[in-house]
Amino acid sequence: MARGINYNYKIRRFLEILRENEYETGENIAKDLGISRAAVSKFAKYLKNLGYSFEIKKRYKLLESPDIPFPWELGNMGEKVIFFYEVDSTQNVARELFIKRKLKENFWVIALRQTSGKGRLGRRWESPEGNFYGSCVIRPEIPIKEVIKISLLGGLAVFKTIQSFSPIYDVKIKWPNDVFVIRREPKKISGTIAEAFGEAEKIDFVVVGIGVNVKVSPLDISISLKDIVNNPSSVFLVEFTKKLIGYFAEVYGDFCEGKWLKLKTEIENNLWRGKVKVDTGRKSFSGICYGIAEDGSMIVQKEDGSFEMVYYGDTLIYS
Template identity: 30%
Template sequence: MPTKIKVGQLQDDLRTKHLGRSILFSREVGSTNEWAKELAMYGAQEGTVVIAETQTRGRGRLGREWFSPNGGLWFSLILRPKLRPAEAAKLTFVAGLAVAKVLHEMFGLMVETKWPNDVLVNGKKICGILTEMNTTGEKVNFVVVGVGVNANFDVEKVFPEELIRVTTSLENELRRKVRLEKLFAGLLETIEKLYELYTRKGFNPVLEEWKGYAGFLGRRVEVTSPTEKLSGQALDVDRDGALVIRLKDERIRRVFVGDVSLQTSKE
């Protein structure tokens, strides 16, 4: 099975109503999110997708580098939701849930969501989501949702040594390569369904399903933010998308920005 995506087949399996009607492809870009934001600024319609075989300056949350070798699925989607900025930011959960559902339903993998933007398989990161938006006051001009799935490569052969322990890929988990065109179609169709659910019925149905994959809830965690490090029990993710934790002194804290890591024992 080919490692790389077959451009001519990207829309063959697609059964969406709006998303992916316009797809732009490049062998190599700096960042698909940067490319999509530029197109959105010039008026690209909602549902436009940009996809690349590799990114030379891929980014994760908080400006971190995102390693994007050949064989992965790296794409960004332009949305123009009629939502306030605080609500549009929750589209990260929509995309994360879509990835978790597709990897579980398509490949039978034991998938977990990790607050706020990661998808794990067997405790290792297989996908990251980066959501960025352009606003004017309380008006959202556009949102770009970037999705990066580690797919047709062996992480031990292509990833830096410091990432191998915490990262996996579909090839590592399945011991085979997958059709990237089929995976792309499944992801886009599921994102579209969940996006419609969110805009029609609000965040709660999406959040409740997302929490069904959230294996860290109820566990002892450490949360590292730009300003502090907290330890406690992860109680919930609330309707604002905040992580709710009980600290060792029994105080309850809501955290909006940070990285979660599991501690070894349950409370």
């Protein structure tokens, strides 16, 4: 559902006018937007087909808006968003559009649903409507072995977004890419995947995919934001999307300015540091998550008291 920036801006301004004024004439709206009254009528008809509701008599009144993250609902950040109702995977679409030069650096592909959502290590990410599914293309100047830092940045952005809705002490970042709610048993609320593309040790670009259970928990082992906040009726996908894009831009901006150690400290302050079981594909072992090394790897204190750096693999946590 790609629209030009100018078109999206006019839709955004059209809605702003109706939200600022309970009733407004078509003539005044047309004058503000620099379009004809017939074009105003077309805007209203277009938006009605998308789920908006209007009272239209001599004046226009906005009655209801769908909780869908259309670009025009995301403020200035919407200028860097391409929205789809449904895709196979936002990761695939973002990569393909970027390669074809139809998607710029730091732009997002966001979808309401995914039919084949991508999780880490080839897993499927269940993607019912009501949650956040988005992928952003970035071009960090780092060696390929440090791409794990990008996954951690995604987790930090999600953590900060969740806390902005309601401070929750039992939300933790799990190395390298997840956010969990730790109660009687750990339940996953978010995951990040960072896919690097390039040659040998040189990264050309990274597609960062983030999935967050905002309104719906699709599995018994998962949980949603709506399940854990004090006021579930305050959870809106549009607001969540706007905040998450903003927080990711903030942490990635700090990263590009050389503030990794500051970010690492913030991640460690909110990191799960309890029992973990690590499976690298070559070996598995248990221990305690001790922290994160400067290169982004996880430091595990094993059951025999020794320490091991983990650069890749699957990590299970135990409360």
